[in-house]
Amino acid sequence: MSHETPGRIPGESENVVVWSGTWVSERLGVELTGDRRLPELLGLALRRNPKRAHLLVSNVLGKHVPQSPGVVWRSGYDLGVRVRQLLGPADAERAVVLGYAETATGLGHSVADGVGSAPYLHSTRRPVPGVAPAGGFEEAHSHATSHLLLPEDPALLAGTGPLVLVDDEFSTGNTVLNTVRDLHSRHPRERYVIVALVDMRSAADQDRFAAFAAEIGARVDLVTLAAGTVRLPDGVLARGQALVAEYEAAAATRGAGTTPAAPAAPAPPVRRVRLGWPDGVPDGGRHGFTPAHRARLDAALPAMAERLADALGLPDGAPGGEGAAAPRLLVLGCEELMYAPLALGVALERHGGAEVRFSTTTRSPVLPVDDPGYAIRTRLVFPAHDAPADGPGDRYAYNVAGAGFDAVVAVVDSAADTPALHAPDGLLAQLAAHIPHVLLAVVPSYVPASRVPVPHVPASHVPAERPSMLPEPLRGPAFSSYAPEEVGWLLQDLSDVELEAPTEEREEAIQHGGAHYAESLPVEYQPSDRYQALFHAALDTSAARIARAVGTVTETVLAERSPRPVLVSLARAGTPVGVLMRRWALHRHGLDLPHYAVSIVRGRGIDANALRWLAAHHDPADVVFVDGWTGKGAITRELAAALQDFPGFDPEIAVLADPGSCVRTYGTREDFLIPSACLNSTVSGLISRTVLRADLVGPDDYHGAKFYRELAGADVSNDFLTAITSHFDDVTALVDADVKELSATDRTPTWAGWAAVERISQEYGIHDVNLVKPGVGETTRVLLRRVPWKILAQRGAGADLDHVRLLAEQRGVPVEEVDDLHYTCVGLIHPKYTRGATGADGKAVANR
Incomplete structure (x- = not known):
């Protein structure tokens, strides 16, 4: 905003007919x-x-009077x-x-x-x-x-x-x-x-x-x-x-209060516009704003204004046609958030195509009187939605209703993008009742790095020097096939590194202690036409069921964990679930939740640098870790142990399905097929399982992963999301009933799954519980990435296991039906692996 903008103060070159005092x-x-x-x-x-x-x-x-x-x-x-x-x-x-x-x-x-x-x-x-x-x-x-x-x-x-x-x-x-x-x-x-x-x-x-x-x-x-x-x-x-x-x-x-009556016609929906606010630039001066921040914001403003203009349908420059009137546009800030919307308003004014005005909401109660000689003509009243600022109560927007605006861009920071903002009596609804077009633009709330105490890390794990700034998250389409706003990957891109190894060699090295499973990748499994057909059939059958579980776990998180959580999925099985939870929150509540994916490795913990980045940009108390399902609970325990050195983060995972009874926050405890488990990268944004190897990942690096761009033709990641999202409206009532029931249920984890795994390992002579993979999801992984010995299936299990039976047939792995199995199925990896135990089709496989 370093360049001067033409403008005039009212009365500077015109006669003031009536003083507003x-x-x-x-x-x-x-x-x-x-x-x-x-x-x-x-x-x-x-x-x-x-x-x-x-x-x-x-x-x-x-503030109170909309002005250029x-x-x-x-x-x-x-x-x-x-x-x-x-x-x-x-x-x-x-x-x-x-x-x-x-x-x-x-x-x-x-x-x-x-x-x-x-x-x-x-x-x-x-x-x-x-x-x-x-x-x-x-x-x-x-x-x-x-x-x-x-x-x-x-x-x-x-x-x-x-x-x-x-x-x-x-x-x-x-x-x-x-x-x-x-x-x-x-x-x-x-x-x-x-x-x-x-x-x-x-x-x-x-x-x-x-x-x-x-x-x-x-x-x-x-x-x-x-x-x-x-x-x-x-x-x-x-x-x-x-x-x-x-x-x-x-x-x-x-009986009309002091707000002008709303039009009889139903208000159009509020549209959300992604600004593309530059990473690391504060939303204002609450924690300080430096000249360097100013330069970065100035450089980004034209592009942000262009996005807003496109969303508003504004032409470049003056409106076309002789005598054509420019649309009247209000850019509305939120209480202390004045400069960011002001900067956007100035940029929109420079863009042209509209008569732009700017004002902000306020907590100050002022009497409105509709008289030309009075400064406050109209008043909108709505509940506070910026809860951390001053608690509950009414907030106000003055001289907005009845001012003839054709559109309004409401600009809030993410801390104020709460359910109250989107409530039936909230600010957005009040605006929509009086202005034909309402856009919402959310500026990310800046969280100073100094707000969180430096986590305690054992001295042996702390490098002599740490970089001053960790890299920003990777996003699609440069990394993954997900849209950039769907997820930010706190990973480093290892796409150009040869990491794949034959499955049999990997299994032998892993079991004999020669390598950790996270040091290499299996070759990506290429499904047959028959298997692909099974995936799509399973998706058609289970989409509504999954949508219900997505809604239930998301509503539980919003009610019990944070009104505006930061979703952090455990890459990669948790990532599709995190995307779906984000979509539910946006669809049902208008909440644009941050979502990131981080790496966690069994036996080696979670990516500490990813946690440091999260702590520097968000309140750790708002972070909710997300995974697809629980098996025996190994990752649940791994996360809890890893977070002991990072105070402020809640170690409890939110999962879609918790058949192992390992967590309190879940969508269901049934063990059923989640179709994202059927495939690997092609249902997970074309991202590989994460990699942690000393020669590739230094002490100041994120864990790594590959982006399989070459598999774009087989990618069904967004098909999977769309199929489930399409059922959100259908399951809303069921979700509300589920959440009500869960709120009255004792959900204390019993770890029944872990006990079942221990019994199975003893019964089948497997003395390493890591070689017992319980549940439909874990069993599918065994068949896709490891060399399984046999599959245990609950007697009478139906279509949920069709893909398991097909994979077992292709791999030459017996399926043994048993009674009283805690899970729908369990995959067993033989502890005495030999190179001769190859699959019937000879194909290499992949994992998470």
């Missing part, structure tokens, strides 16, 4: 005196506030230029800009743009667990008074250069005094610059502030657009409160 002024005698520009910059309204009845409503702030985003940004940018000129180049290079939540977060950021090289931080009312405050203060007259300072870099506020404090209005000076008093006691400095759109202090307030500056021995300068005072008659607070009560009672009597 007339209504309050006439009824309460409130007056503005001072610079001639004050009526252009400010209107008046009344609010429910026990400390101050009137509200100065800025026309150029972009270029005008909003330019107002702050020009103030920043003046600050730079005041300080001089040398001091400007050392300055730090601090803005105030919530109204001045975007203004302060724009001022920092104008200063040029200054890092930016704004106060926040959203506590972030794990981030120690670097300061705090109170804003006495505000609706929400407590401010926190949570910089990612504690040194940001510890320097001696000028501190530039930015607020929308300088009314009494108390807020700035409280801030300076707190910060100066920690880190004294010689110079402060106060920036505001308007300075409305009384003479007494000015004297008090001058005395305070002399007391601390610092120079304090003031930079504003205009100055004046507010004249308040005696008794104005009580009269204002009475006026608010009178009008709100009248609105309640009419």
Whole structure:
């Protein structure tokens, strides 16, 4: 946002017919005196506030009054230029800009743009667990008074250069005094610059502030657009409160509240737009925003604006046709999130094709009066959806309803993309009731790396030096056939490395201790036409059943684990399940959940670098590990052991099927065919099983995997997903019933599967439980990637085992039907493997 944007402040080149403070002024005698520009910059309204009845409503702030985003940004940018000129180049290079939540977060950021090289931080009312405050203060007259300072870099506020404090209005000076008093006691400095759109202090307030500056021995300068005072008659607070009560009672009597009636026609669905926000760029200044961040955001804005314009159907430049009216577009931010939507609004304005306006939601309750002489004409009321910020309660969007907007882009950060946002009475529904087209754009909430304590890792596992930044996740189509938003792979690409070995050689090396199973890959199994037909038949038969299990496990996670979980699937069997859970959350609740895939290796643990990346970008408490199914529970135990050195992560896995009774969070405990187990990479985004080998994976690397691009012609990964997703609506009622039943059920793991495996290993003379593979999924893997000895099948098992019987026939493996088998089937690998035990078809096989 370093380039200037043309714009004009209302009244700058046009006559102001009615001042938007007339209504309050006439009824309460409130007056503005001072610079001639004050009526252009400010209107008046009344609010429910026990400390101050009137509200100065800025026309150029972009909070309560929708305004050209270029005008909003330019107002702050020009103030920043003046600050730079005041300080001089040398001091400007050392300055730090601090803005105030919530109204001045975007203004302060724009001022920092104008200063040029200054890092930016704004106060926040959203506590972030794990981030120690670097300061705090109170804003006495505000609706929400407590401010926190949570910089990612504690040194940001510890320097001696000028501190530039930015607020929308300088009314009494108390807020700035409280801030300076707190910060100066920690880190004294010689110079402060106060920036505001308007300075409305009384003479007494000015004297008090001058005395305070002399007391601390610092120079304090003031930079504003205009100055004046507010004249308040005696008794104005009580009269204002009475006026608010009178009008709100009248609105309640009419039964329509203060929100204009919604159109009778049903509202169109809200569309979600993927912005492509640059990785690692903060969503704002809550934890600090550096000049490097600014450069990366500036470079990404045109492409993000183009995505929004395409979604809105906007032409490039001015609308075509003589006399054609441009569509009216509102970019709506969310409480403290002002700068990101403002930047997007400016970029859309530059793109052309629409008349763009910008404003944001707020927690401040203001009386709406539909009168040209009043600053707040209409009000939308909706439940809070940014729960970490200030708890439950109502939130507001002003001057949006009835303003003639053709479309709105609601911009929230991912922490505010909660079920409450998508509720029937939530913000999106309120917007959709009044504006024909509603788009939702979610900016990823920035989580500072310092928020999570550095995990304890045994000294022998810590390299001498660790890179400052781990690689970003791999995504399709460059890596995997899944869409980029479906999953990010925290893996390294080993596609060009020859890793495949004949199955018989691998089995012998694994059993004789010559190699670990994760050090090589089996050759990808190429299914016959008959086997492919079995896969599609099984998918047709079980798609609804799987959709129900997907819905049940997802709803359980949302209800019991986190309202906005970060799904982390265990590659690769867990990945299709993670994608399906993400799709359910998006389809049912409009939740765009983050989803990643990581490697876990039996006997060697989970990828520690992947955990470090997750801890740096998300709250570990929100991470939910996902797998396809449990067998005997070996991976469940592996994960629990591995996470002991990584506090904050919950080791419990969420699975589609838990026949082994190893976890509490599951879709079903039945042992049935999940068709993704029938195939390997061709149903898992064309990604191989993960690889962990010392010569390929260093201490600072993610585990590896291959992308089998050459198998694209046989890929059914998205066919599998589509078949199941198509049944989501059909199973909703069943899912709700399942979740209700599960909530009243004792789901404590019994580990009955593990006990069954131990009995089988003793009965069949197999003294290594790792060679007993229970359940349909594990048995299928044995037939696809190992050299099995025999298959145990539950007597009378039906179509769920058709593919097992076919694979066993092709491999020359006997199937033995037994009674009282805990699982539908179990695959056995003989402990005395010999090279002569080859399959009937001689084909190599693959694994997970």
